[in-house]
Amino acid sequence: MEKFIRHTGVGVPLRRSNVDTDQIIPAVYLKRVSRTGFEDALFAAWRGDESFILNQPAFRHGSVLVAGSDFGTGSSREHAVWALKDYGFKAVLSSRFADIFRGNSGKQGLLTGELAQSDIELIWKVLENAPGTEVTVDLEQRQVRCGDVVAPMQVDDYTRWRLMEGLDDIGLTSRHVDAIADFEASRPTHKPRTLV
Amino acid sequence: MGKTLAEKVWDAHVVRRAEGEPDLLYIDLHLVHEVTSPQAFEGLRLAGREVRRPDLTIATEDHNTPTVDIDKPIADITSRTQIETLRRNCQEFGVRLHPLGDAEQGIVHVVGPQLGLTQPGLTVVCGDSHTSTHGAFGALAFGIGTSEVEHVLATQTLPLRPFKTMAINVEGALRQGTTAKDIILAVIAKIGTGGGQGYVLEYRGEAIRSLSMEARMTICNMSIEAGARAGMIAPDQTTFDYIQGRPHAPQDKDWDAALEYWKTLRTDDDAVFDAEVTIDATELEPFVTWGTNPGQGLPLSSSVPDPESMADESERAAALRALEYMDLQPGTPLREIAVDTVFIGSCTNGRIEDLRAAAAVIKGRRKAESVRVLVVPGSFRVRAQAESEGLDQVFKDFGAEWRHAGCSMCLGMNPDQLAPGERSASTSNRNFEGRQGKGGRTHLVSPLVAAATSVRGTLSSPADLETSAT
Ligand code: SF4
Numbered sequence: 001m002e003k004f005i006r007h008t009g010v011g012v013p014l015r016r017s018n019v020d021t022d023q024i025i026p027a028v029y030l031k032r033v034s035r036t037g038f039e040d041a042l043f044a045a046w047r048g049d050e051s052f053i054l055n056q057p058a059f060r061h062g063s064v065l066v067a068g069s070d071f072g073t074g075s076s077r078e079h080a081v082w083a084l085k086d087y088g089f090k091a092v093l094s095s096r097f098a099d100i101f102r103g104n105s106g107k108q109g110l111l112t113g114e115l116a117q118s119d120i121e122l123i124w125k126v127l128e129n130a131p132g133t134e135v136t137v138d139l140e141q142r143q144v145r146c147g148d149v150v151a152p153m154q155v156d157d158y159t160r161w162r163l164m165e166g167l168d169d170i171g172l173t174s175r176h177v178d179a180i181a182d183f184e185a186s187r188p189t190h191k192p193r194t195l196v
Numbered sequence: 197m198g199k200t201l202a203e204k205v206w207d208a209h210v211v212r213r214a215e216g217e218p219d220l221l222y223i224d225l226h227l228v229h230e231v232t233s234p235q236a237f238e239g240l241r242l243a244g245r246e247v248r249r250p251d252l253t254i255a256t257e258d259h260n261t262p263t264v265d266i267d268k269p270i271a272d273i274t275s276r277t278q279i280e281t282l283r284r285n286c287q288e289f290g291v292r293l294h295p296l297g298d299a300e301q302g303i304v305h306v307v308g309p310q311l312g313l314t315q316p317g318l319t320v321v322c323g324d325s326h327t328s329t330h331g332a333f334g335a336l337a338f339g340i341g342t343s344e345v346e347h348v349l350a351t352q353t354l355p356l357r358p359f360k361t362m363a364i365n366v367e368g369a370l371r372q373g374t375t376a377k378d379i380i381l382a383v384i385a386k387i388g389t390g391g392g393q394g395y396v397l398e399y400r401g402e403a404i405r406s407l408s409m410e411a412r413m414t415i416c417n418m419s420i421e422a423g424a425r426a427g428m429i430a431p432d433q434t435t436f437d438y439i440q441g442r443p444h445a446p447q448d449k450d451w452d453a454a455l456e457y458w459k460t461l462r463t464d465d466d467a468v469f470d471a472e473v474t475i476d477a478t479e480l481e482p483f484v485t486w487g488t489n490p491g492q493g494l495p496l497s498s499s500v501p502d503p504e505s506m507a508d509e510s511e512r513a514a515a516l517r518a519l520e521y522m523d524l525q526p527g528t529p530l531r532e533i534a535v536d537t538v539f540i541g542s543c544t545n546g547r548i549e550d551l552r553a554a555a556a557v558i559k560g561r562r563k564a565e566s567v568r569v570l571v572v573p574g575s576f577r578v579r580a581q582a583e584s585e586g587l588d589q590v591f592k593d594f595g596a597e598w599r600h601a602g603c604s605m606c607l608g609m610n611p612d613q614l615a616p617g618e619r620s621a622s623t624s625n626r627n628f629e630g631r632q633g634k635g636g637r638t639h640l641v642s643p644l645v646a647a648a649t650s651v652r653g654t655l656s657s658p659a660d661l662e663t664s665a666t
Contacts, residue, residue, distance in 0.1 A: 001243075031274050033234035033281045035242065078235075078343060107343060169343070170245065173351045176212050176220060180353055183211045183222050190446040190454035191224055192313045194254040194292050 001109040003166035004139055007090045009063030011135035011146055012053055013127040017068030021101065024072070024080040038083040054087075058131030065092045066123050066135070071112075072101025081108045091137045093144060093153070095120055106159045107169055113137060115144060119151035139163060198464025200361045201430050202396040205336040205461070209319050211353055218355040224318040225335075226348050227304045228255035228291065230282040231609070232323030236346035237285035249352045250290040254313065255282060258303045259609045261296045263572050263599035275610065289349075302575020302601045305329040305543035309413065310577055312442025316431035316458040321348055326543050326625065327426075328419040332412035333439075334431035334461045336396070339420065359425055360470040362395040363463075366403040368478035373659055375553070376411035377545060377623070377642035379403065379475070380418045381483035381493045387473055389491040392424030395471065398463060399429050403477035409438040410549035417544045418625050421490035430462040482657040484530055485627050485640040487518035492627075494530065496645065496657055502526035521629055522637050523617075530655050533639070537620040538569045538650040539632070540643055541599075542606040545623035546574030550643040551582050555590045557647035557658050562595055564653030569596035570612065572604040596650070608633045621649040 029041040046052045053059050065084070071094040072080060081104045084092065091111040105112045115123075126147035127133055135146040137153070139160055144151045155163075162172070173180075199207070212220040226249075233255070240246070247253060260275035262268075270276040279296070286293035294300040300307060305326055308314040316334035321327060323345040330337035344354055366379055384391075397419050404412070412429050419427030436455060439445045446454040463469075481495040492515070494501065503515035503526065519526065524533070540546070540554050551573065563569050571591045573579035579601055582588055588598045605612040606624040614620055614636025623646050627638035639655060648656040 033238075033278055035235040035238040078341075104343075168243075169355070170243070170347055170350045173220065173347065173353055173355065177351075179212045179220070180222070180351065184352075187222075187224075188453060188457070190450035190457070191318070192315055192444045192446075193251040194225075194313065194444075195251040 001166045001168040001171060004090070004109060004111055004163040006136065006138045006140060007063070007111075008134050008136040009090060010059065010061055010132055011064045011066050011123065011127045012059045012062035013124040014053060014065055014067040015124060018070045018073060019067060020074030021072060021077050021080040022074055025077065025083045029083075030077060030079055035082060036086055038079060039086040039088070041079070042083040042087045056131065061088065063088050063090045064135040064137055065089050066120060066127065067092060067094045068120070069095045069117060071097050073098040076100045076104070078104045078108070081105050081110050085110055093120065093123070093137070106162065109163065109166070109168065111137060111139060111155070111163060113144065114154040115151050119144070119149065122149045123151070198467035200463045200467045200469060201334060201398055201428055201461060202336060202359065202361050202426070203467070205317055205319065205334075206358060208317065209336075218357045220353050221319060221356050223321050223348050223352055223354060224252060225308070225313055225320045226253045226352075227308055227320065227322035227324075227327070228253060228282075228345070229258050229304045229322070229324065230278040231259045232342050233285065233345055234278065234281045235342050236323070236349055237289065239346040240289070240349060245350045247289045247291060247349045250292070252352060253291050253349070254308070255286050255291050255293040256301055256304050256307050257282060257294070257296050258301075259603045259607065261301075261600075261602040262610050263602055263604050263612060266296055266600050272611070299576055299580075302573075302577065303543045303546060303603055305413075305417065306547060306574035306578065309333065309409070310442070310575060312439050312444040315439060315454070316435060316461050321354070325420045326417050328424070329413050329417040329543055331416040331419065331426050331428040332409060333435055334428060334458070336426060336428065338426040359396045360394050362392065362397050362424070362471040362473065363469040364397050364399045365472065365474040366399060366401040366477050367474060368402060368476055369406065370403050370477045370480060373644065373657060374477075374480045374482060375642045375644060376407055376414040378480050378483040379477065380415045381485065381490065381640065382480055383473070383475060384418065384422045384491045385483070385493040386475065387422055389421060389489050390423045392419060392422035395424050397422065397424045397427045398469070399427060400463075401477075404429060405432065407434075408549060409434060410547045413547065414544055418490065421625060431458050482642060482645050484621075484645060484655055485638075486522065486524060486530060487515060488521055488627055488629050489514070489518070490625065490627060490640060492518055493640070496530050496655060498530060500524045500526050500528045500530065531660070532654055534619070534654045535567060535621045535639065535649060536618045537614060538567055538646050539572070539605045539620055539622040539624065540570065540646050541572030541574065541604055542622075542624035543574060543603075544625040545643050546572060546578065548578050548581050550623065551578065551587050552585070554643040554647040555587045557644060557661070558594045558651060559590050561651050563650045566653050567650050569594070569650045570599060570605060571596050572599045572612070573601045575601045594650075605632050607631060608636075614638075621646050621655060
């Protein structure tokens with residue numbers, strides 16, 4: 001997983017609350033066998049609407065999603081995170097996230113930063129008045145900067161450490177590879193093996 | 197203080213324990229199938245990782261496989277893609293695979309025990325909730341999600357927080373005509389579909405001790421329907437006899453060492469469970485479900501319940517909705533419910549003993565005109581064994597369809613599905629809305645009840661056949 005310390009990219013104001021994972025990625029896309037290439041599936045139902053924010057040229061290449069409260073509710077599908085990442089998003093900012101979505105994001109290296117709703121509103125205004133404005137998400141400083149808005153961002157210590165170190169779950173476990181090898185060395189010989 | 201069986205197995209697999217962190221648990225056996233593995237393998241590929249222990253990993257094709265014309269290409273594109281992807285992944289990462297048509301192919305939870313890979317004291321995982329089946333051997337076995345599948349492939353471990361333990365004491369002896377399926381349906385009706393949440397269930401007591409391995413697997417299989425992550429039964433002579441001589445059973449000195457270890461795998465007398473439930477086996481009758489979750493079950497001799505009589509608000513609402521979906525009227529005797537299809541199979545009841553039990557009931561009879569009967573062995577080997585015993589002929593003479601191995605109508609990912617509005621008596625494990633096909637209605641039953649139902653056309657037990665014959 002790539003280390004995340006600070007990211008600057010075009011901010012996308014998504015003025016909706018309660019965006020559930022079915023809206024992030026509809027169920028029909030779950031039949032796929034790949035883990036990448038979900039960019040077309042992101043917000044699929046809304047993308048048909050020309051006025052949808054991602055269809056506007058200034059926002060098309062956005063990488064920081066600034067959303068309403070309760071982002072990522074509903075089903076636990078990890079595909080929602082894959083779709084956001086594949087599209088190019090590095091961070092999602094909201095005043096509140098659904099737990100499972102936040103957990104899944106952390107595992108995949110997508111930053112979910114919690115901001116006060118009043119700060120979200122301020123950033124929305126900046127982005128809407130000057131489409132294409134960049135947002136800096138500074139994980140090290142736990143701060144978001146956009147235009148003249150400087151807002152504190154909440155990320156728990158553990159997630160912050162993992163993202164800054166670039167460690168996914170497997171990466172974390174791999175730090176204990178010696179303990180795993182020791183354990184394996186002491187496994188009894190009567191345990192079964194699938195290959196002969 | 198002593199330890200429970202689950203705690204013993206857990207403790208024997210802790211690779212690393214640190215304050216405030218989940219335990220890192222070693223996984224002895226990882227079972228893989230086509231539906232939940234593609235993104236896990238792709239994740240490995242994207243990160244440039246390998247499968248750490250291909251020798252503790254085995255794959256089979258089951259969920260999507262057709263049960264007729266298995267030598268022809270699979271028509272459904274999604275199904276075919278999933279299967280082809282599994283084949284490519286297994287080849288690339290060096291994982292042993294039993295593809296459709298292979299002598300060891302079958303439902304993942306039938307294949308593991310049959311090969312002798314499932315053994316007491318192991319940790320077993322699979323990207324499938326019914327992995328709890330393997331707990332029948334005294335293994336700690338549970339289903340995992342796709343990210344966890346990738347984690348196990350890469351590290352052969354999982355970070356986990358310990359489960360709580362619950363004893364399910366099934367006291368007394370089962371009556372004639374009552375089976376393991378009736379025990380577990382009664383347990384789920386008693387504790388509810390959420391009653392086991394966060395627990396490992398350990399099934400104990402006289403009735404459990406007297407069960408065969410097949411029957412124990414039926415019980416552990418459905419632990420997940422009570423919300424539990426896993427179910428376990430302490431290994432005993434029945435377990436050892438089942439394993440001995442199977443392809444992956446320990447040999448010679450290893451067998452002696454294994455046996456010595458396996459005999460320690462029981463809950464200590466002074467161990468304390470976090471919860472206990474007791475069921476009187478002598479009072480059990482054949483059990484069937486009337487609703488749309490496995491906890492909505494009753495003895496076959498009763499009638500469709502009246503939601504209005506239910507005190508609990510959410511239970512009443514669920515029952516109302518279930519009866520509407522199932523198109524049933526309160527007060528209708530369960531025995532009068534007519535079915536269109538009987539499905540005998542799945543990882544719950546698709547083993548040889550289940551087929552023998554069903555065949556014994558129907559032998560020499562004809563199925564009811566109105567009923568379609570599908571018999572789907574749990575594995576290629578079960579099918580071969582049944583054929584060597586002439587069971588296939590019994591089913592065919594009866595008018596049933598004798599199919600190839602796989603999950604089939606348990607979840608209808610292949611073409612074996614109920615049509616909208618059709619009603620089935622099914623030996624599988626889930627009666628959720630649309631589980632066996634969109635709009636399909638499912639009654640969960642034992643193989644004995646399935647067989648008798650296919651004779652009479654309405655939900656029945658073998659005892660009903662005797663009374664109608666005289
Ligand atoms: S038989 Fe049914 S429950 Fe068992 S693994 Fe297959 S689909 Fe799942």
